[in-house]
Amino acid sequence: MTARHRGVTFVEIMLGVLIMSMAILPIVRMLSGVSSGTKSDRSEAEALQFACDMMDNILMKMEYNPAQIASPTWQIVERGHTDIRYQVLVKPVPWPAIVKPVIRYHPTCANGVETTPVGQLEDDILSETRDLATIDKETVDRLGLDASKNDFDLCDVKVIVDWKPKGTSDSEFMKNPIILISRKARL
Amino acid sequence: MKNLRRKGLAIPLVLMFVFVVSVYFFSMAYTRTETRRQGLANLNQRQAYYMAMGGIQQALLKIRLLHREAYDAGSLIRGICPFFNPYGDNLVASDLSASTKTPKARNIFMTDLNSGQLPVSILNDGGADFAMPDDDEFKWGYEVTELEVSTYYTSATDGSVRQVAKVTALGSSYDPRTSKTGRREKVTKSIELHRKIQ
Numbered sequence: 511m512t513a514r515h516r517g518v519t520f521v522e523i524m525l526g527v528l529i530m531s532m533a534i535l536p537i538v539r540m541l542s543g544v545s546s547g548t549k550s551d552r553s554e555a556e557a558l559q560f561a562c563d564m565m566d567n568i569l570m571k572m573e574y575n576p577a578q579i580a581s582p583t584w585q586i587v588e589r590g591h592t593d594i595r596y597q598v599l600v601k602p603v604p605w606p607a608i609v610k611p612v613i614r615y616h617p618t619c620a621n622g623v624e625t626t627p628v629g630q631l632e633d634d635i636l637s638e639t640r641d642l643a644t645i646d647k648e649t650v651d652r653l654g655l656d657a658s659k660n661d662f663d664l665c666d667v668k669v670i671v672d673w674k675p676k677g678t679s680d681s682e683f684m685k686n687p688i689i690l691i692s693r694k695a696r697l
Numbered sequence: 698m699k700n701l702r703r704k705g706l707a708i709p710l711v712l713m714f715v716f717v718v719s720v721y722f723f724s725m726a727y728t729r730t731e732t733r734r735q736g737l738a739n740l741n742q743r744q745a746y747y748m749a750m751g752g753i754q755q756a757l758l759k760i761r762l763l764h765r766e767a768y769d770a771g772s773l774i775r776g777i778c779p780f781f782n783p784y785g786d787n788l789v790a791s792d793l794s795a796s797t798k799t800p801k802a803r804n805i806f807m808t809d810l811n812s813g814q815l816p817v818s819i820l821n822d823g824g825a826d827f828a829m830p831d832d833d834e835f836k837w838g839y840e841v842t843e844l845e846v847s848t849y850y851t852s853a854t855d856g857s858v859r860q861v862a863k864v865t866a867l868g869s870s871y872d873p874r875t876s877k878t879g880r881r882e883k884v885t886k887s888i889e890l891h892r893k894i895q
Contacts, residue, residue: 519707526711533715537722544722544729551732558740565747569754601819608759609809610766611802619778624797631773631797637805645762662762664755666819670827686874689827690744691819691837693751695758 549675553592554686557673560589561688564596565669574696576600576665588676595683596671603664603693605642612636663696737875745882749868751817752839753886756810756864760888763806768892770802771846771860803844810866812838835871835879842867842883852891860890 568579580600587594614634619625626634646662669690674682760767769779776798809815817837821828831837843865852859864886871879 522707526707529708529711530715533719537718540722540726544725547729547733551729551736554736555739558736558743562743569747569750597823599819599822601822603815603818605815607809608762609805610763611770611805612766613769613773613779613802615780618780618782622777622781624773624776624778626797628797628799632799632801635773635799635801635805637808642762662758664758664815666751666817668819668822668827670823684826687827688740689829689872690747691751691817691829691870692747693754693817693839695754697754697757697761 549591552590553673553675554688556590556592557594557671557688560587560592560594561596561669561671561690564598564671565667565690565692568598568667568669569692569694574663574665574694576602579665579667579694584672591676592673593676594671594673596669599668599670601666603666605662605664607639608642608645609637609639610645612638661696665694667692667694741870741872741876741880742882744870744872745868745880746884747868748812748817748837748839748870749866749882749884752810752812752841752866752868753864753884755815755839756841756844756866757886757888759806759810760864760890764890765892766802766806767844767862768860768890770806770844771862771890773799773802774846775849775860807841807844810841812840829870829872832871832873832879835869837870839866839868841865843885846890847887857891862888862890864888 572579579598581596581598584595584597587596612635614636616626616634624631642662670687671690672683672687674680674685772779772781779802820831820837829837841864844862845865846860846862849858849860851857865883866885867881867883869879869881
């Protein structure tokens with residue numbers, strides 16, 4: 511009875527080792543994938559934050575100067591656990607014609623409250639399409655501004671941020687670059 | 698008899714251990730997948746947000762260029778005569794009649810505040826690797842959807858009436874690398890409209 515018990519235990523152990531190795535091997539492989547994926551996610555989050563910071567800076571802080579904003583060749587930076595390279599592309603947007611409301615004059619209403627019946631008032635509100643350059647020149651002339659510094663311009667901005675986890679080979683670049691696009695005005 | 702009962706203990710133990718470890722690692726893999734999905738959703742959200750910011754920039758530029766028209770449009774939304782001098786002690790009566798309010802001038806002002814009139818021109822710049830295609834259904838662009846005067850006050854510095862307006866832009870983006878559908882995001886910015894003397 512005792513001998514039979516030992517023999518069965520040995521077979522059980524062998525079977526156990528076999529089952530465990532069959533189960534553990536793919537799990538270890540998956541664990542390795544999860545680990546590298548987590549590193550990759552962390553780097554992507556850092557790269558996205560970098561791209562957002564850069565776009566915020568361009569839209570909110572930088573002067574309107576396409577030549578200064580643009581950075582058409584790769585610039586390399588490090589941030590946290592990530593190697594980053596980025597480009598900033600800029601393209602002026604022509605805005606040839608502008609639609610503006612024109613309100614036909616009527617004498618000032620008492621106490622400032624509009625008294626013209628709505629139907630008549632709406633008939634007196636017209637739509638006019640004007641050339642931006644003309645409006646621009648009129649405004650600059652009227653306000654006595656320096657036309658070179660007070661122009662009314664728009665440009666499209668594209669921020670491309672390519673990234674890889676620090677310590678990995680350069681072939682890791684270009685896997686999933688982050689691309690943000692917006693439009694900047696001279697304000 | 699006792700020994701016979703203990704005979705099959707090792708295999709159930711191993712199976713249970715393997716089961717527990719599998720559950721643990723599968724939950725890790727699931728968490729990672731969710732994190733990845735969240736990261737991609739975050740990227741799509743930011744792409745649409747910056748398109749909406751582009752709309753806000755265009756609206757601010759137009760308001761800077763046509764500040765008087767913007768102020769007058771705001772006055773008409775409130776039921777105020779656009780030719781009323783907003784400076785000095787010229788206070789507006791508080792009993793504004795709703796029947797004299799009209800958004801028509803505001804609607805005209807907003808007509809060209811969208812990327813349909815000024816398409817985003819930089820989508821394909823930077824080479825094929827960085828091109829962002831426009832889909833028939835999902836497009837990159839924006840539209841200024843609201844320009845509302847929320848309140849107004851008299852400035853203590855020059856006594857002029859200042860209108861506090863909210864500009865809202867709806868941005869949309871489509872990145873086929875990360876999502877099968879487009880993403881929309883709304884951005885609102887508060888600004889002050891006032892009629893300059895000059």
